[in-house]
Amino acid sequence: MVERLTHQDVNDICALYRRVWEGFRTDLPDQLIKAWEPTPLEFTSWMEGVTYFAARRDGKMIGAIGCRIENGSCRLVHLAVDPETRRQGVATALVGATTEWARHNTTSMIWVDALAKFTAAAAVFRQLGFAESGVLHKHYWGEDVRLLEKIL
């Protein structure tokens, strides 16, 4: 079940991000992990200007994504799925919800930046019809970032 995130979900989403990034501690710069593991207070400020959706199963939060609509386009941020529930269509459902939201808000395109080493993320977006439009080199603490976009 995918629903809009509310302020009551803040602790759950922070716990989800901790579970997700725990597995990347040895592969990613410390600054990046720190930036992607917000405290509840930090996450509350992330919610300003960003609409988040969360996927739950049996009450447990298993995935989340944010979308920021600006200048007539929609940027996806902070997509993450619980390591225990991957390859079950959770990210597909979350991106689907944000795409609907983007269309509802009459945006003309939707885009995302993902670390180049996140091959699973690129596979999800390609599968959903996104095209790779470029690479930003050493963009996040020395990590290359892939840009993917879809015209709506």
Ligand SMILES: CC(C)(COP(=O)(O)OP(=O)(O)OC[C@H]1O[C@@H](n2cnc3c(N)ncnc32)[C@H](O)[C@@H]1OP(=O)(O)O)[C@@H](O)C(=O)NCCC(=O)NCCS
């Ligand atoms: C990337 C991520 C969000 C994918 O979530 P998910 O719920 O497992 O993705 P889905 O089940 O919706 O996958 C849809 C399709 O994408 C492709 N895909 C997903 N994960 C893949 C993988 N590890 N390898 C190859 N293809 C993959 C497949 O085609 C898959 O369909 P299939 O399972 O029927 O073959 C998840 O792996 C994750 O949280 N990774 C760490 C954080 C991250 O990379 N976030 C993205 C930042 S932009």
